[in-house]
Amino acid sequence: MNRKRIIIICTLLMALSIGQSSTWGSRANAAFASARASQVQDDDASKDDELLETLGVSSEEQLYDALYNGQTLADIALTNKRDAQAVVDLQVAQLTKQLDQRLANKSITLEQYQAHKAELTQVVAKSVFGQ
Template sequence: MNIKRVMIVGTMIVAMSFGGTTWGKPAAAAAAAPVAKWSTSTNVADKDELLEALNQSSDEDLYEALYDGKSLHDIAVENGGNIDSVIHLQVAQLTQQLDARLASGSITLEQYTAQKAELSELVTQSVLTSFD
């Protein structure tokens, strides 16, 4: 198995998940899905926010750029996008997911606090990572 392809597809799934998988669903629905599902029909507004922040015209353009090994930062810089908006959007959506997990009791307050403290740094590192 080609590790570059695995990493690219994994990054692509993370990036596209902000456009409509489990982020906007209740924690029970998220827990019931054993794997991330690719969806373009739900949470279209979130997907558009990501594409807008990256200044991308379509999912296909984003997919191709990620497949070519570019980071989200590279994509934003090349297209005149706003990388701070990408980071803010991803942190906000991950925070919502953590909030839902805490509310449902699937994580403890200590786990919530620790994970939330790491969000900004993890998202920033992820956004800057390319797979050349």
């Protein structure tokens, strides 16, 4: 597996771990879980749309194919005459929102929040530019 793919996968795993809901460790009734699931799906679809638009691609399949063929997110953006830094900014904003939510839900401590937030831009930039 090449280095770019490893970085992209690591970033996606980090985003998934940051994005976990606080309900994973506690009991929740079925109505709440169902409402939360549809909200998460809507949020994820919205994030996907924003990313696709920022990259200048028309579908998730087009994005997947480009990544599979070894392109970085920056490469994809530049190919479509888009600003690669806008991709970094978008992902940092989305992950910061998730961190804020996790802090508000008390699923992470203030120290964990600050540590994650301090390295967020650097980690995302490395992933986007494939470094």
